[in-house]
Amino acid sequence: MNSAVLEEVRSPMNKAIHMPLSDENTPTNPATDIVSVRGITKYYGEDVHALENVNLDFPTGQMTTLLGPSGCGKTTLLKIIAGLLETTSGEVLVKGKAVTSPGPERAFVFQDFALLPWATVTRNVAFGLELTGVPLKQREETAKSYIDKVGLSGFEDKYPHELSGGMRQRVGLARALAVDADVLLMDEPFSAVDEQNRRKFQEDLLRLLSVEKKTVIFVTHSIEEAVYVSDQIVLLSPRPGRIHSIIRPELDRSSSPDDIRRDKVYLDTVEEIWGNIREYLD
Amino acid sequence: MKIAGTEIPPVFSLLIWIGLWEIAGRMDLAFILPPFSSVIGELTTLIARHDFLAAAWQTFQAFAIGMFFAITGGIALGFIMGTSKTANSILGMWVNIFASAPLSSVVPVLMLLFGLGQLTVVVIVVLFSIWIIALDTYAGVSHTSNSLKEMGRSFGANQRQLLVKILFWAALPEILAGVRLGLIRAVKGIVIGQLLLSVVALGRMFRTFSDNFQFEEFWALTLILFVFALLFSTLIGRLESKVEYYAGTRD
Amino acid sequence: MTVTASPDTTAAASSASSTGLKFSGLQLRLMSIVGFFLAWEIAGHVPISPAFPTFSATIMALLEMVFDGSIFLAYFETLKPLALGVGISAFFGVAIGVSMGLNKKSRWLWEPIFVVLQASPVAALIPLITYAYGIGITAKTVAVIILASPIIVLNTYKAVGNASPVLVQMSRAFQGTRMQEIWKVIIPNAAPVIFAGLRLGVAAGFIGVILAELLITPTGIGDIISYNRSIAKYPHMYAAVLSIIVFSAVMVGLLEKAEVRYFRPEKKRGH
Numbered sequence: 001m002n003s004a005v006l007e008e009v010r011s012p013m014n015k016a017i018h019m020p021l022s023d024e025n026t027p028t029n030p031a032t033d034i035v036s037v038r039g040i041t042k043y044y045g046e047d048v049h050a051l052e053n054v055n056l057d058f059p060t061g062q063m064t065t066l067l068g069p070s071g072c073g074k075t076t077l078l079k080i081i082a083g084l085l086e087t088t089s090g091e092v093l094v095k096g097k098a099v100t101s102p103g104p105e106r107a108f109v110f111q112d113f114a115l116l117p118w119a120t121v122t123r124n125v126a127f128g129l130e131l132t133g134v135p136l137k138q139r140e141e142t143a144k145s146y147i148d149k150v151g152l153s154g155f156e157d158k159y160p161h162e163l164s165g166g167m168r169q170r171v172g173l174a175r176a177l178a179v180d181a182d183v184l185l186m187d188e189p190f191s192a193v194d195e196q197n198r199r200k201f202q203e204d205l206l207r208l209l210s211v212e213k214k215t216v217i218f219v220t221h222s223i224e225e226a227v228y229v230s231d232q233i234v235l236l237s238p239r240p241g242r243i244h245s246i247i248r249p250e251l252d253r254s255s256s257p258d259d260i261r262r263d264k265v266y267l268d269t270v271e272e273i274w275g276n277i278r279e280y281l282d
Numbered sequence: 283m284k285i286a287g288t289e290i291p292p293v294f295s296l297l298i299w300i301g302l303w304e305i306a307g308r309m310d311l312a313f314i315l316p317p318f319s320s321v322i323g324e325l326t327t328l329i330a331r332h333d334f335l336a337a338a339w340q341t342f343q344a345f346a347i348g349m350f351f352a353i354t355g356g357i358a359l360g361f362i363m364g365t366s367k368t369a370n371s372i373l374g375m376w377v378n379i380f381a382s383a384p385l386s387s388v389v390p391v392l393m394l395l396f397g398l399g400q401l402t403v404v405v406i407v408v409l410f411s412i413w414i415i416a417l418d419t420y421a422g423v424s425h426t427s428n429s430l431k432e433m434g435r436s437f438g439a440n441q442r443q444l445l446v447k448i449l450f451w452a453a454l455p456e457i458l459a460g461v462r463l464g465l466i467r468a469v470k471g472i473v474i475g476q477l478l479l480s481v482v483a484l485g486r487m488f489r490t491f492s493d494n495f496q497f498e499e500f501w502a503l504t505l506i507l508f509v510f511a512l513l514f515s516t517l518i519g520r521l522e523s524k525v526e527y528y529a530g531t532r533d
Numbered sequence: 534m535t536v537t538a539s540p541d542t543t544a545a546a547s548s549a550s551s552t553g554l555k556f557s558g559l560q561l562r563l564m565s566i567v568g569f570f571l572a573w574e575i576a577g578h579v580p581i582s583p584a585f586p587t588f589s590a591t592i593m594a595l596l597e598m599v600f601d602g603s604i605f606l607a608y609f610e611t612l613k614p615l616a617l618g619v620g621i622s623a624f625f626g627v628a629i630g631v632s633m634g635l636n637k638k639s640r641w642l643w644e645p646i647f648v649v650l651q652a653s654p655v656a657a658l659i660p661l662i663t664y665a666y667g668i669g670i671t672a673k674t675v676a677v678i679i680l681a682s683p684i685i686v687l688n689t690y691k692a693v694g695n696a697s698p699v700l701v702q703m704s705r706a707f708q709g710t711r712m713q714e715i716w717k718v719i720i721p722n723a724a725p726v727i728f729a730g731l732r733l734g735v736a737a738g739f740i741g742v743i744l745a746e747l748l749i750t751p752t753g754i755g756d757i758i759s760y761n762r763s764i765a766k767y768p769h770m771y772a773a774v775l776s777i778i779v780f781s782a783v784m785v786g787l788l789e790k791a792e793v794r795y796f797r798p799e800k801k802r803g804h
Binding site: 372 | 558562569582584641644646649652653654656658659660664665736739740743744747748755758759762767770771773774777778781782
Binding site: 102103107118 | 702796
C-alpha cells in the first residue's frame, strides 16, 4: 500500500475513510506495520469455521479495533495474534518474523481480568515480570510505578476480591503495561465494567496510551467505543469471520471527550457501521 | 489413553489392578490375599448358596425399608429447611452435625437400644443416609432461583402447588445426588452394622469366614457388596444425568 | 411450617414466628440444644430400656472420665494412628490427585479404582487388616488410610482438573512455562478444594480408627465404648459416644475456620 493510493482515497469532506483490503499476496511492511496477518483460517474441530482467509496489517503506534457481532471471530483472531491459539492455516508476523506462541513483544488484557485471587495487586501487576525471571525488588518497583499510572496507588496490598470490577481491570491493564511489550492486545476490556465507568475508562486509556506509545489491537462489540478510541476499525462479518471493511474514523481529537462524542464525523461513522452490521444480526 | 490409536475407556484400567491382584495372589505375597480368579470362583459358588441368598435377602429388605424412610424423611426435612428460615437455623445445625459425625460410634448404642436384629439394621440405614439427603435437598431448594418461585406465585399457585409443581422438580438434580450419596452411606452403614452386629445375616457370614480363615469366601462376599454399592450408585447416576439437562439453566 | 413472606425478607439473624416472638438464630440454636438434652433427660427416666441412661448420668460419667484423665489418655491413643494415617494419605493422596489432574494417563489409571473405593464399603476390609498387620497401631493406621485416601485423591483431582482455564491462559499469555503454570497458578487455584478434601479425609479417617478400635484392637476411645458396654456401665459408654460426636463437630468446625481464614478470605464476615 503506497501513499499514492492513500491520496486517492482521502475524500475532500471530513469523513471516515474506507481503506483498501489486503489479500494473501500483499507484501508486508514491518517498518510501518508491527503486526501483520496473512491467510489466517481457523476451524474449531471439523464443523466450526471461525475465520476464513483473514489478511490484515496493524500500523505501528496506532490503535486498531476488531469490531463485529458475536460469532465473527474477533476474539479468536486476537488470541491467534497473541499466540494463545493455533491457526488452521496462515501466519502471524510480528516485526517481520512469524510467531506461533506468546512472546515479549505482545501483552494481553483479558475480558474477565484473569487476576490471581490469592495475590495482592502488586504481585498481580508484577506477574508477567515474575514469569520471565525479573528479580523481586526490580519487578516490585516496576509494578508500583504502573500501579500509579493506572490510578491505583494506595491499593498495592489489596486483594482482587476487595476491588471493584473497574479497579480489577486497571490491575490487568497495569500488568500488561509492566512487561513493556510493543503491542497491547485487549479483549473487550471494558465489557465487564458498568456503563458510567466505561466511558471514563475509554478516555483514561487514550490518555495513558498517548504517553506510553504502544500499538494496540482492541476487540469490542460496541460501535461507539470502536469509533471513539480507534485510529482504524476492522469490521468483521460472521460465520465464518471475514474482513468486511476497514474504516479510519479520522476524528479531530483536539476537542474535549464530550465534544468528540457529539462530533458529526463521529456520529456519521457510527451510523454507517451500524448500517453495515445490521444485515448480520440474527 | 490410546493404544494403537484407539481410545481405551478408563474402566479398563481396573483390569490392570485386577491383574496385579491376581499376580500378588499367585505369588502368595499376603496370606489374606488369594488370587482374584479363585475369589471369582468362590463368588459363583457363594451366590448359589442357600444361606447366602437368605442372608442377602434379609439384609436387602432392611435396606429397602430403611431407604424408604430415609428418602421420604430426608426430602421432607430438606424442604422444611429450604422453605422456612426458622426451621433452617435450628435444623440446619443438627443436620450438619449428624451428617459429618462418625456415626459408626453410635452403632453400639443402637445395638443396645434396638437389639441385635433387623430393626437395628433399618435404624442404621436411616441414620446413615437421611442427613445427606436432607442437606442436598435443602441445597436444591434454596438454590431454586427466586424468579421461579415468584413466577409461580404470580400465577396464583398455592403452597402445595409451588412445592409439587415447581420446587420439587427444580431441586430434583440435587435431590438425586443426595439420594445417591445417601445410598452409598447406607451400604457403608449396613456393613459397619453387620460387622459390629455379627450375629445376624451377612454379618454372621463375614464373621464365620474371617474366623475360619476362609479368605476366598470373605473377599467374594466383600466383592458382592462392593458391586452392589457401585451398581446402585451408577443407576442413580443415570437418573441424575437424565435430569441434568436443565440443571444449568434453572435461573 | 411457616414460609417466608417474600424472598426479599432479610432473614439475617432474626425470624418472626407465628406467635410474634423474635429470637435470633443463635438463640434458637442454643434453645434447641437445651431442648435436646432435656428430652434426653426425660426419656432416660422412662423405663423403656435399662440400657438408656439419663442425660445427667451421662454427663456425670463424662466429667468423671475428664477428671481422672482417662478420656484424655483414650483420645491420645486414638489420635496417634489418625494423625499418622491422615498424614500418609494426604501426602500420597494429594500427589496422586495432582498427577491425575494434570496427566491424562495418570487419570486413566487411578480414577476408576478410587471411584470404586470411594463408593464401596471398605469398612468390610477392616477385620482382614488384623490378619495382615496384627493388632497394633499399624493396623489402625492402615484402617485410617483406606478410608481417608479415596476422598482426598478424588477431591484433589477434581480441584486440579477444574483449575480456572482463564488463569492458565493468562499465564501462557505472559510466557509462563508449564512448570510455572502448575506451581504458580494451578496448585494455588486448587488449594481451597484440596484443603476441603483433607478435611473430609480427616472425618473419614476418624471413622476408620473408631471402627478399628471397636472391631480389632481395644484401645483408645473405641475401647471405652466397648469396655463399658461389656460391664454394663452405660452412662460411661454413652458419655464416650457423646464425646466423639462433640469432638468430631469441633474438629471439623476448626478445620472449616482455618479453611476460610487461609484460603477464602472473601468469605470472611465483614469483607
